[in-house]
Amino acid sequence: MPEPEPSDQELFKLWGSEFDRPFSGWDFSYISDTQRLVMSPLPWSYASKVLDYFRLIDSVLDLGTGGGELLTRLSPLPKTTVATEAYPPNVPIARERLEPLGVRVVSTREGDPLPFENGAFDLVISRHESYQPEEVLRVLAPRGRFITQQVGAQDDRELDQMLGGGEEGEFSFWDLAFASKQLLEAGFQIVEQQEAFPQTRIFDVGALVYYLKTIPWAFPDFSVECSFHHLLSIHRRIRTEGYLEIKSHRFFIIARKPDG
Secondary structure: OOOOOOOHHHHHHHHHHHHHOOOOOOOOHHHHOOOOEEEOOOOOOHHHHHHHHHOOOOEEEEEOOOOOOOHHHOOOOOOEEEEEEOOOOHHHHHHHHHHHHOOEEEEOOOOOOOOOOOOOEEEEEEEOOOOOHHHHHHHEEEEEEEEEEEEOOOOOHHHHHHOOOOOOOOOOOOOHHHHHHHHHHHOOEEEEEEEEOOEEEEOOHHHHHHHHHOOOOOOOOOOOOOOHHHHHHHHHHHHHHOOEEEEOOEEEEEEEOOOO
């Protein structure tokens, strides 16, 4: 006997509870650890690349540390480790997690110059955080490295269209070619670069709702109420096909500051 299908009212209540579920720092374990949302592996490991350099340096700056979740897993940390965070609610979370490890957490504002001296760091890292190439170059010591993994402009485009979105946004240019050119123009040398379009599978609409509410800059008008009929369509597709598969977009760069 087939399982009874929830009513629209029951689905609305269920998805609303997922939207209201607390989210702090940059921790997606609620849907990733349970494999309700799964992205296929990338052809590189950001963490492994960073750790390769940690063994060789004395100082590192982590741009946009979120709640410090990833940095706590990258050990042993260099002697001088500093992290920035521009989203105010994340700052106390990051400090509570990182300061016991000897990490200084600095609250910043997006677009402002980095509050550090010239040549202060051997390595600057940035995972899914915006950056100003000239500022990164300035705070790096000669021969220092910049390692970044970024979310490209094509990320979740199919999902945006399923939710009634229109044309590409203002950052439609953001991809590996543009970012590499920008770094070269700032004075960097490119050491390594890769780009990938992994598939993300979403196995229930509740997980999708939770995911969307955590990235309001990408889906600023999203709510269960406003998007309910689109969510119902996605729900029916998942019931038929088993999951929703969408294309993600990531790219990775290691860049070097020249000598002297």
